[in-house]
């Protein structure tokens with residue numbers, strides 16, 4: 001049995017290791033096109049502030065990890081998939097045949113349609129190579145313009161500010177992390193960042209970038225910013241282009257069912273490239289987050305090894321640290337129709353907690369300044385536990401999420417029959 | 420034989436000895452806020468519930484970690500955070516559905532129960548037997564053992580941990 005995995009990111013590596021456990025005698029090949037040991041994009045912000053070196057971004061640390069697990073890692077690019085013949089074509093020329101194929105090619109950052117976006121000194125922040133390019137220019141005092149204050153933009157914001165750069169963030173929408181936070185919380189994150197010396201321009205667009213040293217970034221409000229470095233973090237897109245003509249159905253990402261199988265026999269897809277089931281909405285979407293990549297990797301491997309495991313949908317969730325202000329969001333944080341919500345706001349201390357209910361179940365949440373037991377929000381949402389009288393208690397004091405979980409899942413008090 | 424923490428809320432009186440012992444032994448301070456075990460209070464019922472990581476089989480925290488900073492201790496089965504590898508990204512804190520990994524803003528790393536290497540202080544400190552360290556029955560353990568055998572080797576070399584400093588550009592310069 002030959003398993004081929006395209007893509008050496010977290011999804012590919014987790015899947016390969018899980019396959020090795022479940023299908024000890026199989027041959028496993030990971031084909032990845034980046035000129036690096038398999039690494040984690042998520043670690044890039046910490047590389048940018050020299051907290052780790054490049055080896056600290058590697059997904060697995062021990063020497064010979066892949067060889068020890070009898071996993072072959074090849075550096076090459078898959079240019080075509082022939083699903084009828086069950087083979088893939090490599091850029092280096094060869095064709096390799098598979099019994100089961102996993103597409104784990106992730107997403108890539110896409111440049112916004114701005115004239116001058118290809119000028120020297122304009123970079124994405126998606127790969128290790130991008131990080132190295134950014135570190136060259138993002139010296140202390142350098143003028144940096146960060147385009148996009150979405151999740152990825154906001155994640156690297158801290159690293160850029162911590163490098164001592166003179167940072168300006170330009171976001172098209174009316175607040176920071178608009179797909180993760182409502183206006184109240186997004187507004188507080190902006191105020192926090194501004195207090196720390198970062199300029200944040202919301203409802204503002206970059207219209208043109210003029211090449212030069214420095215670059216000139218022209219905004220739709222008539223102003224222009226001089227910049228030594230421009231970082232474009234305005235959006236990503238699944239790597240599906242090489243599947244054209246393969247017969248494997250794609251939409252935005254690769255279409256998969258609840259076993260993460262694609263439309264082609266023995267071909268699977270997982271992680272940032274897969275349009276998988278969303279726990280909250282029941283829709284198939286590309287979530288492009290690490291926990292989903294890891295969960296997909298394990299489930300898909302189980303199915304490839306013949307142990308059917310159904311994907312029940314991943315919860316979309318994020319945790320973010322913007323210069324010391326920790327924020328998180330889960331599931332239907334914006335609420336559902338006919339649902340109730342509880343909100344706790346302490347703007348002076350930058351604390352916020354918003355819970356969203358459907359009936360007496362928790363379906364979403366967002367928070368600022370919450371670092372204790374935050375994962376239980378995932379537990380409450382994904383177990384669909386009925387909160388019963390605890391819903392009312394949470395409406396009065398949303399911080400009691402952990403008690404609500406314990407009271408409804410452990411034998412304490414009433415449900416233990418002791419009170 | 421692997422052992423696990425057994426938590427019996429009905430025996431807990433809310434004295435917080437476990438939190439004190441845990442924070443002192445693991446963080447060097449008597450400070451319940453730094454404890455990896457936490458006693459939750461149910462005022463109305465006058466009840467208490469000690470709670471911490473169950474070293475669950477699924478180990479969501481471990482699998483979500485982008486840099487392999489959570490590993491399984493082959494002797495105890497505990498999922499342990501390697502402080503010198505953890506970058507403080509906090510993904511594990513939202514991935515654990517039991518809410519038992521917490522971010523420590525002072526160190527810039529996460530904290531979770533590691534069973535104190537096989538001799539948990541909370542169990543020793545508990546005066547009422549609400550926390551005991553007992554043999555796990557065999558069901559469900561086999562998979563965990565299989566896991567332990569596969570646990571990744573310790574990393575070769577790493578940059579020493581250092582507290583997170585946030586110093587940004589100041590325009591007055």
Ligand SMILES: Cc1cc2nc3c(=O)[nH]c(=O)nc-3n(C[C@H](O)[C@H](O)[C@H](O)COP(=O)(O)OP(=O)(O)OC[C@H]3O[C@@H](n4cnc5c(N)ncnc54)[C@H](O)[C@@H]3O)c2cc1C
Nearest residue numbers: 007009010011032033041077078105106271272288289290
């Ligand atoms: C700076 C940054 C910070 C992030 N922070 C967070 C965070 O805090 N929390 C979070 O949840 N997520 C975060 N993410 C997102 C997270 O990194 C991704 O969800 C995760 O990497 C997805 O893993 P993957 O294996 O599916 O894809 P990838 O990691 O993208 O790996 C796919 C690999 O496949 C390769 N490939 C593509 N096409 C081919 C081909 N045809 N042939 C061969 N190889 C190919 C790609 O080059 C890549 O190496 C962050 C991302 C970035 C960039």
Ligand code: SF4
Nearest residue numbers: 472473475479480515
């Ligand atoms: S911290 Fe949570 S996910 Fe990790 S082992 Fe403990 S209970 Fe499981």
Ligand code: SF4
Nearest residue numbers: 484505506508509511
């Ligand atoms: S906070 Fe540390 S242990 Fe947790 S996922 Fe991130 S790097 Fe791993």
